[in-house]
Amino acid sequence: MDCFMLLLLMATLQAVTILTSGAVREASVLGYYITPLFSYYSYHGPVFRVMLRVNRGKLLENRHYGFITYxxxxxxxxxxxxxxxxxxSCSCSGSHGSRSLVISGPLWTGPLHSAAYIxxxxxxxxxxxxxxxxxETDLEKLLKQMLDESxxxxxxxxxxxxxxxxRAKINSPPLRTMMSAMQKEGYATSRSHIASNAIKTDCPMSVCIRISKELQGVDSFSV
Structure with a gap:
């Protein structure tokens, strides 16, 4: 994947997140809170769609509204x-982690789909x-993928x-094989409808690297 495509994929997800975050802020000012029902991106256009449910009142906590670091x-x-x-901070650098961190926010950090609505x-x-x-049609695949993403x-x-x-300095293992291995270790996984060769997960990058090396038969301690 070239740098342009990588930046484009990052921008598409960020655009959907920023759109939702803006709605969260505006709703809060007016005394409402929002719940994302589904979010959709298509490279044709490109097209961004977000459906939100507006509710009266305010959330008791901002657990899905915060900051994301990379x-x-x-x-x-x-x-x-x-x-x-x-x-x-980042555990890889201890107290000096802020030097390598990119901080984005405040942003919506919760699910972009409602499982019940999907x-x-x-x-x-x-x-x-x-x-x-x-x-299985393209629509069916998309809806099932959105359900997994929720x-x-x-x-x-x-x-x-x-x-x-x-980062692992290996050839990438098959996506499904990687997801299966991550699930066996107790992590949640889903394919992303925004990026075809990407995984939504709660698995840290360091563990992803270890698993990918094990799948390719490479010593985790080797460079």
Whole structure:
């Protein structure tokens, strides 16, 4: 993947997140809170779509509204709340982690889809005969992928397999094989509908690197 495409994929997810974050801020000022129902990106256009439910009142906590960090040194991404803003660091660098960290926010850090709403969309599509006729259509694949992406255990963003392979200095293992190995170790995984060769997960980059090396038969301690 060339640098332009990598930046484009990062920008698409960031655009959806920023759009949702802006709605969260505006709703809060007016005495409302929002719940994302589904978010969609297509490279044709490109097209960004976000459907939000507006609710009266305010959330008791801002657990899905905070800061996201990316460490250029180790590749790990973390989420921090407002209360943790002064304690942001990365375990790979200890107290000096801030030098390698890129901090974004405040941003929406919660799921970009509602599992309950996506399930209703799937049921309605089946009722209308759009899916479920034996052959899995693109629509059915997309809705199922969105349902997987709505797992609340998943962190915001995604991990690109090209980056994992680059940091591990190996050829990238097959995506499904990698996801299966991560799941066996207790991590949540999902493919991303935004980036085809990326995984949404709660698995740290360091563990992703170790698993990928093991799958390729490479010693984790080798360079």
């Amino acid at each position: 460490c250029n040194n180790c590749g790990n991404s973390q989420e921090f709340s407002w209360a943790e803003l002064g304690q942001i 399930s209703k969309m799937i049921n309605l599509a089946e009722e209308w005969g759009w899916i479920g006729n034996g052959a 797992d609340p255990r998943l962190k915001s963003g995604y991990i690109k397999m090209d980056e994992v392979a680059s």
